[in-house]
Amino acid sequence: MLQKFALAFKTKTIEFFAEDEEEEGEERESISAAVDLDPVPEEIITGQRVVVLKPDPLPQPPQADPETLIPALFATLSSFQAAYLHLQTAHSPLLPDAVRSADRTAVSHLRRLSDLKHSYLQNPSPSSRPVLPLSSHLQAQVQENQNLLRTFDAVVNQLQSDIDKKDAEAAALRQRLRDIEEANSKLARRLDRACAPPDGKVEALLSIGVFDSVLKDTCRVVHRFARCLVDLMKRSGWDLDLAANSIYPNVDYAKPGHCRYAILSYICLGMFGGFDSAGFCLEDSGGVGSDGIDVSTRRMNSLVQFIEHSTVDPLELISGSPSCDFAKFCERKYHQLIHPGMESTFWGDSYHGESMWGSLQSSSPLYEPFVNMASSMWTLHKLAWAYDPAVEIFQVAGGTEFSMVYMESIVRRAVMFGSDHGKKSRPKVEFTVVPGFRVGKTVIQCRVYLNDLKEAV
Structure with missing residues (x-):
């Protein structure tokens, strides 16, 4: 306020003396004209004083002290932390407007930190430091607390979002569990009906094909x-041949791989x-x-x-x-x-x-x-x-003649006997590979390896 008043007073004073100088100039011209016409003796005025008014010097702003710098520094750091947290939360889910706003805010706080760094680290002498508009100690604390509240608010929002997501997943899983339980109950009822002896469903399920x-x-x-x-x-x-020979000795295999x-x-x-x-x-x-x-x-x-x-x-x-x-x-x-x-x-x-x-x-x-x-x-x-009765299992001993009713050759298209090869005897079994079964009156053939298959294979 005083600075503005001093500037205004200085301006008016200059204008006032400028008008006096103009009037004195006009008087000098008229006097000189009169002197030319009618010169008179020069008169000297004594005892006159000239007063020069100077404006007051501009007030210098106070130098920033460390007690104000430290709270401002922490307030700026907390502001950047809050802005960066908002920037992170704006990416999931992606909100373009929120991302741009948080990015601008974070950049502005980084610039503020850069100004503080250049002002107070590059100029170690307090007299050479440029004056920065630092907030007061209490204002910095208020700003820091507000930034902490914004940070907590962002964290709470993120946690609430995670809770909502988990609740949605839990609801979907509960619904899926209810669907599975309902399907299981239907299958259980169908199984109970299928296995109920009075309805005769067991015999339908326990077929030879099954x-x-x-x-x-x-x-x-x-x-x-x-x-x-x-x-x-x-x-x-x-050695697979030796291992096979230890299981069934002296077997003449049709091919080496048949061991x-x-x-x-x-x-x-x-x-x-x-x-x-x-x-x-x-x-x-x-x-x-x-x-x-x-x-x-x-x-x-x-x-x-x-x-x-x-x-x-x-x-x-x-x-x-x-x-x-x-x-x-x-x-x-x-x-x-x-x-x-x-x-x-x-x-x-x-x-x-x-x-x-x-x-x-x-x-x-x-x-x-x-x-x-x-x-x-x-x-x-x-x-x-x-x-009912239980399925019976059987196998054929080695040396037994081949029977197409109870046996099947493990080597496909290998049973060629009788008039096809001019043989009078049936091939004999070397060993049983897969046993056979009797399901009621139906026979499921056992699979055997026959001897003398070199001509048939």
């Missing part, structure tokens, strides 16, 4: 495990061992046969177990219930098929301790294919014991 379909799926899984085992034997340096049928037979017959017992060779699962058990109860229990096991993952079942009957079945069958001597040649002593040889371990490369094969065997067994 058993044959499950048997073919089981054979495919066994073939996959056999391929894995054979590949592992070849990588470990095994794999002996290994497949070893796996199939080993896995199907005990198939004719209700417990599948588990002494604590009902013993052998079905004596003392009501037929309808046995059929219903077997059918329920068949359906339940068909809907679960066998790997998860073993890991979740390591003491269940299926886990015990897998452990026993693995111990019968893969003895410790085979494992030591496959992986060596460095794979795991000697105490673990002959036991099914999840770290073994054969773990997953073996569990899947055992699961198929377990499912087929439960289905077989749901029939």
Whole structure:
């Protein structure tokens, strides 16, 4: 205010003296004219003083002290933090207007920080520092608190957005669960109607086609495990011919690769061992046969177990219930098929301790294919014991003459005998590869390897 008044007073003073100078000039001209006309003696005026008025100096703004700088610095930093947080939240979901606004705000605070840096770091002497319009100490604290509130508000908004998203996902999962439960209840009602003996639905479900379909799926899984085992034997340096000869000696194979049928037979017959017992060779699962058990109860229990096991993952079942009957079945069958001597040649002593040889371990490369094969065997067994009478299993001993009623050659288009080759005798069985089954009065042929096939193959 004083500065403005001084400037105004200075201007008026200059104008006043300028007018006096103009009037004095005019008087001098008139006097000079009079002097020219009529010169008079010069008169000197004494005792006159000249007063010169000068404006007051401009007030200098106070130099910024560190007590004001530090709060301003923290307030600017908190402002930048809040602006940057708003910039981040504006990207998810993307809001272009909010992104541009937050970006401009963040840049302005960065410029403010840059000004503070250049003002107070590049000019260490207080007298040489340019004066910056810093806020007061209390104003800086208020600004910092406001920025903290904006930061908290952005965080709360982000958390609320996450909560809303999780609530939406939970609602969708609850709806999906209700749909699954409703579908399961419908399937349960259909199963109850299908398994109800008065309606005769069990016989419709337990047909020969159903058993044959499950048997073919089981054979495919066994073939996959056999391929894995054979590949592992070849990588470990095994001689497949010697291994096949140890299983079935003195067999004249039609082709060198047919020795794999002996290994497949070893796996199939080993896995199907005990198939004719209700417990599948588990002494604590009902013993052998079905004596003392009501037929309808046995059929219903077997059918329920068949359906339940068909809907679960066998790997998860073993890991979740390591003491269940299926886990015990897998452990026993693995111990019968893969003895410790085979494992030591496959992986060596460095794979795991000697105490673990002959036991099914999840770290073994054969773990997953073996569990899947055992699961198929377990499912087929439960289905077989749901029939009335239970499905019977049979196999053919070596040296038995081939019968097209009960047998099928494992080598396709290999059964060429009689008048086609001028032979009077039928070919004989070397060994059974896949056993056969009797479902009521229907026979599912066993698959065998025949001798003297070199002319037919």
